[in-house]
Amino acid sequence: MAATGLPRTTRTDLARVTESLEMLAPRWSVWTLMTLAERPLRYVEIRSQLSWLHSGQLNPRLRRLTDSGLIQRTEHGPRHVTYSLTARATELLPAFTVIAAWGDEHLEKKLVRNARTGEMEPERIPAAQNVEDTIALISPRHTTPILWALKARGAASAKALAAEAMPTYGLPAVYLPLDRLVADGLVVNRSTATGVGEYQLSATGRALAPVFQSLSAWAVGRPLETTGAHPLWGQAPSSDRTVSGPWLTTQTRIPAPAAPTAPTAAPAWRGGDLFSHQAPARPLTVSPAGGPRR
Structure with a gap:
């Protein structure tokens, strides 16, 4: 296929979307932002809602998000400091809803037994x-530059992708991502008639359109x-699914404990919101291989 830079x-x-992802990628950043979604909180209140984090994890996260302009630190008096979302962070919350929906649909879930019915069903993952x-x-x-290049091209060789998505690197560097x-099921590799491998987005990769649209907006x-008017990701993705292999991103993902339920540590988001553990509206069909693993 001809090059279409x-x-x-x-x-x-x-570049803007990539920078946004880098800002949000450190673990617990999203949890921290969503904890502050309803109202300003003092440090001890944040810790009570994110009780599995110790100060060595929470303090750096708050500092980083404050430096990024997503959290505001307000001193009300001696020993009285609150943290709150900035207007910029509040604008991000609807995008979180879109991203959570993609994860709920496409990321792997274990099958667990329902204590009430005894039936096996997908585990409920906090949004x-x-x-x-x-x-x-x-x-x-x-990762994102390669996905965008494949969306624009439809299909491309490793050499073409290296030139477009990683222009300052040699060809061998493109094979790892x-x-x-x-392996994560976002891209498929098919041999052409000449025997040369050609890459293209899988159905799961194309379904990332709403995620990139919302982050771009x-x-x-x-x-x-x-978001629907995005020049690259504005077309509706295919509805078919591609079974993926193991989830191989470089961050090790350890599921967080359930949010505390004590009255003094109630999650900021109410029923049906992003912290909801309610069952999905329709059953999810999970293949043995699942989706991209957590």
């Missing part, structure tokens, strides 16, 4: 974890309602 405006858009796991899947270096994307400050 990304237009300059699309490359700028890609904050779905967001974090989805971001961890697409945030490793070069490509192999990871294939947030990065440039547009309303989420405009």
Whole structure:
């Protein structure tokens, strides 16, 4: 297929989305932001809601998110400091809803036995974890540029992808992220008539369209309602599914404990929101191989 390099405006858009992913990728960042979604909290209140984190994990996260302009630290008086979302972070919350929906649909779930009915059903994953796991899947270096290049081309050789998505690297460097994307089920590798491998997005990879649309809109400050007009990811993805292999992103993902249920540590998001553990509205069909693993 002929080379179709990304237009300059699309490359700028890609750079913004990549920077946004890098900002959100460190573990527990999404959980921290969502904990502050309803109202400002003091440090001890944040710790009570994220009780599995110790100070050595929470303090750096708060500092980093404050430096990124997503959290505001307000001193009200001696020993009285609160943390709250900035207006920029509040605008990000609708995008989290979109990202969580993709993770719930496409990331692997274990089958667990329902204590009431005795039936096996997919485990219920907190939406904050779905967001974090989805971001961890697409945030490793070069991953998103490769996905965008494949969306633009439809199919491409490793050499073409190296030139377009990793222009300052040699050809061998492209195979590691490509192999990871294939193993994660976001990309497929098919041999052409000449025996040369050609890569293209899988159905699961194409289904990332709403994720990239929402991140693009947030990065440039547009309303989420405009995402369908994205010049690259605006087309509706295919509805078929591709079974993936093991989840191979570089971050080790350890599921977070359930959010505390004590009245003093109630999650900031109410029933039906991003912290909800309610069962999905329809049963999920999970193949033995599942989706990209957490």
